[in-house]
Amino acid sequence: MLPFSYALRNLFRDPSRLAQTVGGSALVVLLIIAAVALNQGMDSVLSASGSPRNVILVGKGSEESIERSEVQIDAESSAATSISGIESQLGVTAISGEISYQAPIRTGSGKEHQALLRGVSEKALLVHTSVRLLDGQFPGPGEVMVGALAHRNLGVKEGELAIGKSISFGNSELRISGIFTAPGTVLESEIWFDRNDLATLTQRETLSSVTLRLDSENIDEVDLFTFQRNDLELSAIREDHYYEKLSMFYGPIKIMTWVTAALVAAGAVFGGLNTLYAAFAARIKEMATLQSIGYTRLALLVSLIQESLLATLTGTLLAFIVAFFLLDGRTVPFSVGTFTLTLTPPVIFTGLLAGILLGSLGTLPPAIRCLLPSLPKALRSS
Structure with missing residues (x-):
């Protein structure tokens, strides 16, 4: 395996590419954090408003x-x-x-x-x-x-x-x-x-x-009362069920939140992939040289993923810092009240997972393309 310091040094070979990768991953993770926090905040305030x-x-x-x-x-x-x-x-x-x-x-x-x-x-x-x-x-x-x-x-x-x-x-x-x-x-x-x-x-x-x-929590007596008193024209509903229905009513808004985040994130991801394809394409000969001195393609792939993970996790950290100052504790009004955005463990885990997936799975296509050419062909590349 290549030493970790090799991936760390390569990270700073192209500052502009590093800035693009860090910025793009920060934007994607921040959008995902915001979407999860919005949906979780709305669900939590509606579920807490009703008592069984x-x-x-x-x-x-x-x-x-x-x-x-x-x-x-x-x-x-x-x-x-x-x-x-x-x-x-x-x-x-x-x-x-x-x-x-x-x-x-x-x-x-x-x-x-x-x-x-x-x-x-x-x-x-x-x-x-x-x-x-x-x-x-x-x-x-x-x-x-x-x-x-x-x-x-x-x-x-x-x-x-x-x-x-x-x-x-x-x-x-x-x-x-x-x-x-x-x-x-x-x-x-x-x-x-x-x-x-x-x-x-x-x-x-x-x-x-x-x-x-x-x-x-037994409401049979209440249901019986509504049936017996038809003159009052009443319906009985448990308070927690009422707010559950409200939560379902806001389902399309939650979906639109995810769709919007996904569209913006997709643009950032595709931009990052183009950057990685261009960067890794310029290193085909370098990878071939390392193979010729004994490093396996798997070792090189791991090193490329390490390099990408360092950049995306830096962007993830930046996203969490921005979210902490701009999102955490902020109240958002909606038609039946307000809810608070909170960086709860599930929100943090989702953001961290997004950063790891960006740095690992997102790196695979350009990295495999970089390592795919045969050794003689790769060494002859300019």
Whole structure:
């Protein structure tokens, strides 16, 4: 086998080729890291938003969109008295009738921003157990409570949604009374209203949904209630299943992310292959000379792969550095909330694997072509 130092010295024989290889591999790996982080972030926030013990009652035909659902107001009290197995704390039943609404609001800057609004009562905290009040208090009449990531979803500065500031919805101005967190869920991007306020502002006489928290994951009692109360026209769906369906809805977006990354990466890969073909073609005589003094073609192939791996792994390291500063911890808004890009072990492993494959499998075609000519023919090449 050739010494490793031989591959290391050859790496710097052509600085321009080295820069192209490092830059191309860095671009490919960075795109793959971004695609994996985007898809993983979206999946994780949707899967964490639903609890298997929470059941959502929505209007029939609206199982895929709570915003379009309409539920009679008395469905909340009917469900509370008719369904056994609902969790309670200090005698308060964990059931929450809510209004979900998506509409533009105005912050202090005067600009309109599309926001996710939820009209709730204090019982919502018994159902959405991940919600914690960071500062301030639960909203009363004329007040709202904002999620810790709501400013990212709206694209405004955090200070515009501080306690004591105001937002405008329609012709009404509402004071921000509190800030809450719900780590890893879409709730953290929402703005919570007093339910009566939101009903008045949106001129609604119905709820969007009724969410209840059960003692167990068995929802048979809830299904029975919906069958018995045909007059309410309700459908029951487990909260985690609802968000799973949302994840499937965003499947085409995930595919487009991969397609875009693949197209750009393909251009970089083909450019890198052309560079390697040209570089290795100029070394056919060199390879033949090494064969003539006793080195096997396999040893030469390993050396060429080592040389390429050094360049691509350098590019991979560069991609991870860029991803750490530009992607890690960045929040990305989408229609139902925001999610955070994180360099988790699976993301890092995928990026590293991509760099190794680029340096090994990507090198094989030009390297084999370089070593393919017979020894006499290769020695006579100019």
